[in-house]
Amino acid sequence: MSPSKPVPDARYAPRTAPRVRRGTAPKLLLEAAQQLFAERGPYATTTKQIAERAKVSEDLIFRYYGSKNGLLKEAVFRPLIEMIESITPRWVEAQKTPAADEHERSRIFVGMLYDLVQGNKTVALTMVQVMIGGTGQLDDVDAHKLSSSLYEPETPWFDRYLTDRGLRRSDPKLQLRIIMALIGSTAAFLQGMYGDEGEVPDRDAVVDELVDFIHYGVGYPRD
Amino acid sequence: MAGKPRRGRLRAGEGRAAVLQAARDLFAAQGYRATTTQQIAERADISETLIFYHFPSKQTLFVAAVVDPVSSVLSETVGAWNEHHPRQMSFDELVGQWVQRVYDRIADQRDLLRPLLAVAMLEPEVLAGIDIVGSIEEPLRLIGESVAAEFARRGLRQVDPALAIRLSFLSVAAAAMFLPPTYRGSTGTPSRAVVVEELCEIFVRAYRPV
Numbered sequence: 182m183s184p185s186k187p188v189p190d191a192r193y194a195p196r197t198a199p200r201v202r203r204g205t206a207p208k209l210l211l212e213a214a215q216q217l218f219a220e221r222g223p224y225a226t227t228t229k230q231i232a233e234r235a236k237v238s239e240d241l242i243f244r245y246y247g248s249k250n251g252l253l254k255e256a257v258f259r260p261l262i263e264m265i266e267s268i269t270p271r272w273v274e275a276q277k278t279p280a281a282d283e284h285e286r287s288r289i290f291v292g293m294l295y296d297l298v299q300g301n302k303t304v305a306l307t308m309v310q311v312m313i314g315g316t317g318q319l320d321d322v323d324a325h326k327l328s329s330s331l332y333e334p335e336t337p338w339f340d341r342y343l344t345d346r347g348l349r350r351s352d353p354k355l356q357l358r359i360i361m362a363l364i365g366s367t368a369a370f371l372q373g374m375y376g377d378e379g380e381v382p383d384r385d386a387v388v389d390e391l392v393d394f395i396h397y398g399v400g401y402p403r404d
Numbered sequence: 405m406a407g408k409p410r411r412g413r414l415r416a417g418e419g420r421a422a423v424l425q426a427a428r429d430l431f432a433a434q435g436y437r438a439t440t441t442q443q444i445a446e447r448a449d450i451s452e453t454l455i456f457y458h459f460p461s462k463q464t465l466f467v468a469a470v471v472d473p474v475s476s477v478l479s480e481t482v483g484a485w486n487e488h489h490p491r492q493m494s495f496d497e498l499v500g501q502w503v504q505r506v507y508d509r510i511a512d513q514r515d516l517l518r519p520l521l522a523v524a525m526l527e528p529e530v531l532a533g534i535d536i537v538g539s540i541e542e543p544l545r546l547i548g549e550s551v552a553a554e555f556a557r558r559g560l561r562q563v564d565p566a567l568a569i570r571l572s573f574l575s576v577a578a579a580a581m582f583l584p585p586t587y588r589g590s591t592g593t594p595s596r597a598v599v600v601e602e603l604c605e606i607f608v609r610a611y612r613p614v
Contacts, residue, residue, distance in 0.1 A: 222522060225434030306525045312582050332586065349609070355594050355602055358586060362578040363571070369525070371570060382567055390567055394575075398606035 207245055209235040214256040219303035222310040223253050257307045258330075264301070266334050268293045273338065283401065287392045291364055295388055298368035305369055332358055349400035360395055367391060420458050422448040427469040431519035436466060436530045467534060470519045477513055478543035481505060482550070495558060499607045503576055507600055510580035517581070555611065568611070576603055 213235035217226045228249050232239035246252040268290065275289050298305045332354070340353040350356075367387065375381045382390075426447035430439045441462055445452040459465040484505065493501065510517065523530055552569055579599055587593035594602075 221434060221438055225438055309525060309582075310522065312585050349605065351602060351605065352594065352598070354592075355599065356606075358583055359575065359579050359599075359602060359606065362582050363575040366574050366578040366582070367571060370574060375566075375570075382564060386564070387567065390564065390571060394571060394606075394610045397610040400609055 206235070206237045206241050209237055210242060210245065210252065211256045214252050215303055215307070218253065218257060218307040218310070223249075223257075223307060224310070228252070253307075253311075257304055257311075261301075261304050261308060262331060262334070264297055265294075265331060268297070269334060269338065276342075284389075284392055284396065287396060288388055291391050291395065292388045294361065294364045295368045295384070295391070298365050299384075302369070305365070309369065332361065335361070343399060346401075356399065360398075363395075364391060419448070419450050419454055422450060423455055423458060423465070424469045427465055428515070428519050431466065431470055432522050436523050436527050441465070463534065466523075466530075470516075470523070471534065473516045474513070474520050475543065477509060477516065481509055482543050482546045495612060496604075496608055498554060499611070500604050502572070503603045503607060504600055506573060506576040507580045507596075507603065510577050511584075511596070514581060521581075572607065572611075575606070579603060 210231060213231050214226075217231055217234060220226075226249075228239055228242045231249075231252070232242060242249075242252055246255055271293065272290050275286055336354055336357055339357045340350070342348075343350040343353060343356070371387065372381050423444060426444045427439075430443055430447060439462075441455050442452055444465070445455050448455075455465065459468060552566070555568065583599060584593070
């Protein structure tokens, strides 16, 4: 899957927006889409609003991405999937080095995922918008296929991780989804659950407790 | 919204219910600010004047449609939990009760939670402007205290109880809220029983006394 390439404009269709340099329109559209999807949610955002914010012609959205759904895929899902995939090699690398303790090793993965959500709230918020659904202006099946593809790159190594260590392996796909949903929602919502008076533990304390919870949860023996 | 018959006179309460549902749909889809009372009136198929007859402002309507239902679900959960005599249960039963209760509540109420979640994420400042402490934070605090007390009494793994209760709530709520959609369009969706069982397995191991 390579990013959809702009189709060469052979016929010079009349421009309805200010001229932009060749090649910059997709970038402007992706940025505008990310902002608007996060601000208003993908359902309430229209292609017209995206085009206006990007200051390019609305036609280009359909030419480059086919539909609002296609743009959502490129602006939100692809970056998210790529970010999650980028964690995998670092995880595999960490597994090779003899680590003093497993906790330290798992902190790498949990911490990376946690930081990823915290550092990309706009993308994460849009993702949640898609997951909790709406009035159905979007192609739900397509959107949900994409959200299930978030977990796919991670399943094989997670399965191997459980097997190699003789941990509890009931349904790796389900176990991984529960763990990733927990890490993601903790990064997104934990702060909001503390109200005004309670002080939120710092990032490292939260990651440490997540690691313990997950380790023991999959049957890692207690010290 | 198929086959909308022309409305004659509304029976008592009918208009109000239609307004609440339309408000929830629109707040969930587009957040608080982008939603107007006029849009809600159109969707509910009643006049805007009638909305203001029932609800003096958009904010009052938001509280009635979005905040109040969530708050009563939470209060019921607290009540049911306390009635269940957690002190007499084994640890595994306790975990099972807690997981099932939270999971089923959230799964049943996805539609009620959707607008609140959308506004909490898109426009947290809107919620800050509304007094939700009494209706939402208070029940959450009560559940937390009650469960933390049980954990403490049983001498479970040394944890920060405030953090542990929030993480356990989040893990069940996230599973109930976000798991089903990730399976749509693919095969092998686990049943509610399988998901609840897996959550219980994780919990029992994560918190069982050493």
